[in-house]
Amino acid sequence: MTPPARVLVTGATGAVGSAVVRALDAAGHETHGVSRRGGRGARQHAWRIGQQEQPPGLRGPWSAVVHCAGDTRWNLPAERAEAANVGPLRALLAATGADTHFVHLSSSYVTGLRGGTASEAPEDYRNSYEWSKAATERLVHAERDSADIVRFPIVMGARADGFLDRYSGFFWLPSSMCSGAVPALVAEEKGVMDMVSTDDVADHVVRLLGGGPPAGRRLTVLGRGDRAQRVDATFDTVRDALNSWRTAHGVPPLDRLPYVAPEQWNRFYLPFAEEHLDRGQLTRITALRAYQGYLSVTEPFDVTDRVADTAPVLHRSIRLWAETHEASARRIPRPWGT
Incomplete structure (x- = not known):
């Protein structure tokens, strides 16, 4: 994807999403961010995905969509976790063209207690967050012939100074x-306590978009792995x-x-x-x-891209x-x- 390309980033005010926005801006893309309350700047918009109609300024076409938004609370009842994580993704996919490069950010812990995402049973996961994130990966597979899924473990701040937009x-x-x-x-x-920097995730997203959409569903796992x-x-x-x-x-x-x-x-x-x-x-x-x-x-996690x-x-x-x-x-x- 040659810049300037029109890219939509969800969860744009979160720790990861804000770093992705900065990295895409630095790469020369026309980056628009959305979050529940919106953010500062002309390209930051408020949109409760799945609960509100898509604002006119956020209608396509998009060269790429990077879905960073998610509710990471581990103690939500299953129905609320599904509404928080699966519902918005379903609405976003419906509002996105099939030719858009779709990048879905997931979690290394999404494989739960059985080492995979195939199970729909909540007891096969440590908590409702993992269960709902596994459901989002299955949804991407069901709805897209071409998409990137990116898993990563615990996130720390920027490599230069440890900066995070949000501590949680x-x-x-x-x-x-x-x-x-x-x-x-x-x-x-x-x-084992695997971690990545926000820079690792953001730079990886920029590289993925630079290479264009994959031929099928492509999974990458960031982390240190056995190191x-x-x-x-x-x-x-x-x-x-x-x-x-x-x-x-x-x-x-x-x-x-x-x-x-x-x-x-x-x-x-x-x-x-x-x-x-x-x-x-x-x-x-x-x-x-x-x-x-x-x-x-x-x-340790089996990583595809060691940081x-x-x-x-x-x-x-x-x-x-x-x-x-x-x-x-x-x-x-x-x-x-x-």
């Missing part, structure tokens, strides 16, 4: 470590980044938290601890249970989180039970 998801970890919200890291210490950091190394990187910032700002460093295997925690520690926890601590423990499955992945080392990206991203969330980063962990 993984950033419960530095916040919890600083506040003392969790007494231990419930994880498989030797589990990804282990969970223990990832947590050490997060703590090192926080402590380097805390030391520079005169705040006591954080101690290394103990590891507890999820099965051991859920069967022995948690039932005993629940008798002694206050309501706030119980709320945080319940909320963090959703992450246990992702901290217990022991087999460069992301440990420095993680360090920079956590440092920048601390800079932009100073009140949280300065907190002194409160011991549990006191």
Whole structure:
């Protein structure tokens, strides 16, 4: 696709979508972004896809559509997860010409507990988010003879400085470590924690569009694969980044938290601890249970496109989180039970 080409990016104000917009703009394309509330600039539009009619200014033809939008909440009821992720994709496909290069951004975790997306049973996935994202991949296969599907794992900030337009998801970890919200890291210490930078995803999308539509449905999986950091190394990187910032700002460093295997925690520690926890601590423990499955992945993803080392990206991203969330980063962990 030779620039300037007319490209529509959904989820354009999110962490990934905003990076994709910047990369496409830098490549010389005429990029239009949509999100639920819209964004700044003449080419940023508000459109609740699947709930509202397509605004006149967003009607085709489009050279390409990059679908970044998605609701990543893991605790939605199945019907709400489907409405949030499958419904908008169905509406977008219906509004997009068959000759448009369609790029659908997915998740490396979409293969759930069985290693594939074929199952429609919610119990074959860790949560409703994975289940609904698997459904979106099946929908792309059913509705398009030609399309790109791009999977990637946890996303960190820009490689240069760790910048993210939106901090969410993984950033419960530095916040919890600083506040003392969790007494231990419930994880498989030797589990795999794969990550990419927003740059990795955005640059990959630009390359895909530059090569034109694929002959069929093309799947690419970004990540470090068998070179990804282990969970223990990832947590050490997060703590090192926080402590380097805390030391520079005169705040006591954080101690290394103990590891507890999820099965051991859920069967022995948690039932005993629940008798002694206050309501706030119980709320945080319940909320963090959703992450246990992702901290217990022991087999690396089979990647098609291996990205460069992301440990420095993680360090920079956590440092920048601390800079932009100073009140949280300065907190002194409160011991549990006191």
